[in-house]
Amino acid sequence: xxxxxxxxxxxxxxxxxxxxxxxxxxxxxxxxxxxxxxxxxxxxxxxxxxxxxxxxxxxxxxxxxxxxxxxxxxxxxxxxxxxxxxxxxxxxxxxxxxxxxxxxxxxxxxxxxxxxxxxxxxxxxxxxxxxxxxxxxxxxxxxxxxxxxxxxxxxxxxxxxxxxxxxxxxxxxxxxxxxxxxxxxxxxxxxxxxxxxxxxxxxxxxxxxxxxxxxxxxxxxxxxxxxxxxxxxxxxxxxxxxxxxxxxxxxxxxxxxxxxxxxxxxxxxxxxxxxxxxxxxxxxxxxxxxxxxxxxxxxxxxxxxxxxxxxxxxxxxxxxxxxxxxxxxxxxxxxxxxxxxxxxxxxxxxxxxxxxxxxxxxxxxxxxxxxxxxxxxxxxxxxxxxxxxxxxxxxxxxxxxxxxxxxxxxxxxxx
Numbered sequence: 530x531x532x533x534x535x536x537x538x539x540x541x542x543x544x545x546x547x548x549x550x551x552x553x554x555x556x557x558x559x560x561x562x563x564x565x566x567x568x569x570x571x572x573x574x575x576x577x578x579x580x581x582x583x584x585x586x587x588x589x590x591x592x593x594x595x596x597x598x599x600x601x602x603x604x605x606x607x608x609x610x611x612x613x614x615x616x617x618x619x620x621x622x623x624x625x626x627x628x629x630x631x632x633x634x635x636x637x638x639x640x641x642x643x644x645x646x647x648x649x650x651x652x653x654x655x656x657x658x659x660x661x662x663x664x665x666x667x668x669x670x671x672x673x674x675x676x677x678x679x680x681x682x683x684x685x686x687x688x689x690x691x692x693x694x695x696x697x698x699x700x701x702x703x704x705x706x707x708x709x710x711x712x713x714x715x716x717x718x719x720x721x722x723x724x725x726x727x728x729x730x731x732x733x734x735x736x737x738x739x740x741x742x743x744x745x746x747x748x749x750x751x752x753x754x755x756x757x758x759x760x761x762x763x764x765x766x767x768x769x770x771x772x773x774x775x776x777x778x779x780x781x782x783x784x785x786x787x788x789x790x791x792x793x794x795x796x797x798x799x800x801x802x803x804x805x806x807x808x809x810x811x812x813x814x815x816x817x818x819x820x821x822x823x824x825x826x827x828x829x830x831x832x833x834x835x836x837x838x839x840x841x842x843x844x845x846x847x848x849x850x851x852x853x854x855x856x857x858x859x860x861x862x863x864x865x866x867x868x869x870x871x872x873x874x875x876x877x878x879x880x881x882x883x884x885x886x887x888x889x890x891x892x893x894x895x896x897x898x899x900x901x902x903x904x905x906x907x908x909x910x911x912x913x914x915x916x917x918x919x920x921x922x923x924x925x926x927x928x929x930x931x932x933x934x935x936x937x938x939x940x941x942x943x944x
Contacts, residue, residue, distance in 0.1 A: 554804025555823065558596055558830040561586060566824025569815035570612035572619065575634055576817065578830060581608030581624055589621055591635050595818050596832045602635030613651035615658060618672055622648025628660055630673055641673030652688035654700060657717055661685030666704055668718050679718035683709055689734035691755075703741065703756070705731025711743060713756060724756035735772035735779065740794060742779065744769025749781060751795050764789060764798055773814035773821070776904025778839045780821060782811030788823060790838065793900070801838070805831065819843060841902055845910035849873045852934035854888075857915070857927070861941040864918045868901070870929055874908040883907045887930045890915065890940075893923065901927070917942050 564582025571577075578590040578599070588605040589612070592598060604621060607629075611622035619631045620641075627644040628651070631637060643660060650661035660667045665682035669675060687705035703724075704712045710727030711734075714720060726743055733744035741752045748765040752758060764781065771782030780801070781789040787802040788811050802808055806828070813824035816835060819842060823831045836842035855869035872884055883905035890899040898920060901913050915927070922944045928937040 555831040555833045561829050565826050566830050567610050568612040568813050570614045571817050572614045577612055579609035579612045581610055589635055604638045610649055611651040613653045615653045620651055622651050643667055643676040649686045650688045654690045659688050661688045681712055681721045686732050687734045689736055691736050703734055705734050726759045732770050733772040735774045737774050742772055744772050770812040771814045773816055775816050780814055784810045787811055840914040842912050843909050844912050848908040854929040854936040856938055857940045861943040863944055865916050867912055867914055869912045871910050872906050872908055884931050890925055890927045
């Protein structure tokens with residue numbers, strides 16, 4: 530009996546737990562305390578969290594069941610600032626010892642040739658792996674066996690590639706620096722051009738088409754023309770550490786005010802702190818499997834269902850034979866109704882490339898009143914909630930559009 534009891538205690542001490550689903554609020558995952566949950570990365574069913582701290586625990590943590598429980602990997606003795614995935618290789622950027630890698634989901638780690646730098650950020654695109662360090666941006670084309678410094682040799686806090694699926698278009702990497710604003714390169718780091726947003730420390734970046742969002746130590750800025758011009762958002766005098774996108778939905782993590790959320794590409798913002806015990810410093814995000822994870826300073830990892838925030842949920846992973854748009858239910862409806870639609874694959878390999886899906890609602894005059902979906906979706910069956918509480922009673926139309934499919938249906942709002 531004594532041996533069984535000791536074994537049970539060991540399991541409890543080495544795993545952290547995330548409390549069950551609770552609609553409308555953040556849920557805490559217990560066990561990672563005293564540090565910065567600085568970064569996330571996803572590989573298959575595995576989610577990795579990088580933790581840095583001045584005390585323990587530090588290193589890389591792992592969950593294989595969407596955050597319900599976490600375990601510490603073999604990388605457990607160094608602060609981890611950044612994570613990235615390239616194929617089956619996990620890269621971890623550390624506080625003072627450069628970049629490490631694992632090819633077996635964190636069971637073993639080896640140090641790469643970049644072995645004496647503070648690595649703030651990592652970004653992967655094809656065979657290229659970029660590391661933003663305290664001494665500038667380094668690049669490797671052979672999985673970290675060799676690294677060379679690019680022409681950008683100043684402290685770089687954040688790296689982000691543009692979303693570009695066109696083979697004949699330039700792929701751009703953006704680098705947010707400490708005190709020197711934003712730089713961009715269209716030739717994989719051979720040369721860099723400073724963007725108009727200068728004299729700022731840029732801790733986080735997010736890109737959606739031509740829209741670029743930059744989280745700085747003194748506010749959130751955005752550009753609608755690939756960084757040529759910048760506009761200060763309504764979120765001023767805040768320190769932004771994390772940004773994450775899901776289509777036109779944006780999540781912004783701050784040092785003092787928790788999470789802000791925009792459903793219209795940054796035009797308007799609301800705070801989204803329901804469920805937090807206090808207002809945490811939110812320094813990292815990950816969106817995956819209909820969940821959003823928030824990493825905090827000294828306050829663990831938190832999770833929230835994505836569908837109850839943005840109103841879209843994947844309800845089946847079957848690959849439909851064709852696109853289709855279902856009739857909303859109920860109809861007529863009072864304030865809230867649901868719409869189902871099916872997305873088939875745009876590729877012979879359904880899990881490799883999604884399809885851009887737009888679902889909008891129009892009034893009788895043909896004026897757009899709501900965008901319900903505007904994002905790239907994998908093949909499957911989806912359901913989206915439409916809350917029309919702010920609209921007058923009447924007849925409306927909703928239209929689904931993809932590259933090769935368009936369908937329109939009618940709905941009736943009765944209050």
